[in-house]
Amino acid sequence: MxxxxxxxxxxxxxxxxxxxxxxxxxxxxxxxxxxxxxxxxxxxxxxxxxxxxxxxxxxxxxxFSGEVFDSSTLGKFAVDKHSTGGVGDKTSLLVAPIAAAAGLAVPMISGRALGHTGGTLDKLESIPGYRTQLSLKEMESVLTKVGASIVGQTQDLVPADRVLYALRDRTSTVESPYLICASIMSKKLAAGLNGLVLDVKTGSGAFLRRKEDALFLAALMVETGERAGTHTAALLTNMDQPLGHMAGNWIEVWESLELLQGKRDPLSEDLRELSLALAGWMLFLGGVTRTAEEGRQSAEEILTSGEALKVFTQMVAAHGGDTTPLGQPAQFHKPGVSKELCAERSGYLAHIDCTAAGWAVQRLGAGRERAGEPVDPFAGIEWYVKLGSPIKAGQPLCTMFSGQASRFSEPEALLRKALVIADKPVEEGPLIQGIITAENRKEFLKTTNPS
Incomplete structure (x- = not known):
């Protein structure tokens, strides 16, 4: 040839x-x-x-261009969750320990921050000592002990994708749903999964903003997973605002820990609900429950019982991480400088350009523009408002954290444009906007195909 x-x-x-x-x-x-x-x-x-x-x-x-993980040695149903990327999206830190506490194996191969979206590996590496670069043998050992292991892609795992992904980034061919699907699914299937739940984002903070494009990608990935013999489902979810009320690295771990500890904050309810929905589907695909709704209920019981917190703590320890900060996450948060952003007028928070908000987080030092750049573990944004919130002039909208005061000017300018305050409230779209399964995937492939 x-x-x-x-x-x-x-x-x-x-x-x-x-x-x-x-x-x-x-x-x-x-x-x-x-x-x-x-x-x-x-x-x-x-x-x-x-x-x-x-x-x-x-x-x-x-x-199969490199090494693959054989999950059959674990003696458990292997299931994972993947998100197409968003701002404040920390559900992996919740769903992995929930599913493991339910008796499933969760070999989760995750990525780093790139562009306006955060990376699970960077969040976990804000925990002192946490090793994300394990060999497949080491990951197997953690899975055997704990049930969940969140790691990075090894050099020998899916090497063809590493080359093609880098070329796509340099040739403006990233947005193709076909190439996105093959890239994501090749890495996930190389982990030897029996089941996979996909969180496909749509809205102002998603790579695919149009709902039709996101639906097609979701259906395409479900089709690809099912063809490979992996039970697959996808949730189409709203990314018109940051998920939860923290966006960064350590502060997202902090918010996740509070939920794992049974604490509830109104600003974290969307994060909690989405995590339970995703975990519910993981439990359902894994045969733990008869339906996804029963899975959600079981996931909530595991979360509130403290069992998921135990698994998360054990996973951190098994990866070499220091578990001391997990008990006092607020005290561990030590950014160099912080600055509040206050409203210039009264009204209602009517719109957030979530991509711009993500770039603000990145510019503060929490993300990277190019692969390999270091990130600041304590940089990020704590949000005090959600879409539809009533606003008074002078009210703090968020606090920005960074290592240097010189970093504030560009994020502040981005946020001033990104946060739109209007005289009247607007209706917020549902958090979960659709569910694509093996049963209905063909319908979405036909109706939303961009070609």
């Missing part, structure tokens, strides 16, 4: 065979196909789209 022939074939709208896609994935993983040819094929795929068979073949080829 020759890469130029495959580029031309996809450029002209033809369908590639599984063998041809396997050749491309192997070439990416082994470095035998030049980056300019891989980039050209990615652009052709971006413009022409991929068939369901091509997405399945690309996912499978990337999944």
């Amino acid at each position: 020759h890469p130029v022939d495959l580029i031309r074939k996809k450029r002209d709208g033809e369908e590639l065979s599984a063998e041809e896609i396997q050749f491309l994935a192997q070439g990416a993983a082994q470095g035998s196909i030049p980056e300019e040819q891989l980039a050209a094929w990615l652009m052709a795929a971006f413009l022409r789209g991929l068939s369901l068979a091509e997405v399945d073949a690309l996912t499978t080829a990337m999944r």
Whole structure:
């Protein structure tokens, strides 16, 4: 086979065979196909789209381009949750210990902050000593002891995706639902999952803002998971405002710990509800409960009993983390400087440009613009208002945390534009806007297909 022939074939709208896609994935993983040819094929795929068979073949080829995890040695149903990325999205810190406390195995391979979205690994690394880079053997050991392990992608796990993802980022081909699906699902399926619950974001803080685009991606990922023999479901969720009331690294761990400790804050109710819904689906797919609603109820019982907190603490210890700060999260929070942002007028919080709010968090030092950049564990934003909240002039809207006072000017300017105060309240959309399952996925693939 020759890469130029495959580029031309996809450029002209033809369908590639599984063998041809396997050749491309192997070439990416082994470095035998030049980056300019891989980039050209990615652009052709971006413009022409991929068939369901091509997405399945690309996912499978990337999944097996390196080492894979064998979850059968655990003797438990292996289930995971994946989010397409948002602001203040810390549900992984809650659902993983809940599912593990229910008797499931949760091998969770997570990512880092990039762009305006936060990263689970950066949040966990704000806990002193927590190791996110474990070998698959070490992850297996943690799973055997604790039931949950949240780690980063190893060098040998899905190497084809690492190459293609970096090229997509540099060639403006990131937004293709077909390439997004293959990238996400190849990494998740390489973890040997029996079940997978997807949190697909839509709204002002999502990568795919249009509901139709998010629905299609959700259905495509469910289709791909089911084709691979993994029970898969997706929840379409609202990202029109930050989830919970903390956005950053340590402060998101802090907020999660308060929920794990049984504390409830009105500003954290959306985070709590979404986490219980996602965990409920994990329990249902894992056969712990007969329905997802029963799963949600069981998840709430586990959360309120303190069992999930025990699992989280044990997981941190098993990863080499210091569990001392977990008992006093507020005292551990030590940013260099902080500054309040106050309302300039009275009214109601009518709109949040959540992407801009995410960039404000990033600019404070909590995120990164390029892979490999360090992050500030204590940088971020604590929010005091939600959409629809009544506002009085001079009222604090949030507090910004950073390591340097010089970092405040750009985030403050971003937030001034992002937070819109109007004379009348607006109706907030539902937190969960749709559920895509094995039973209804074909319907959404037909009705929302962008091609």
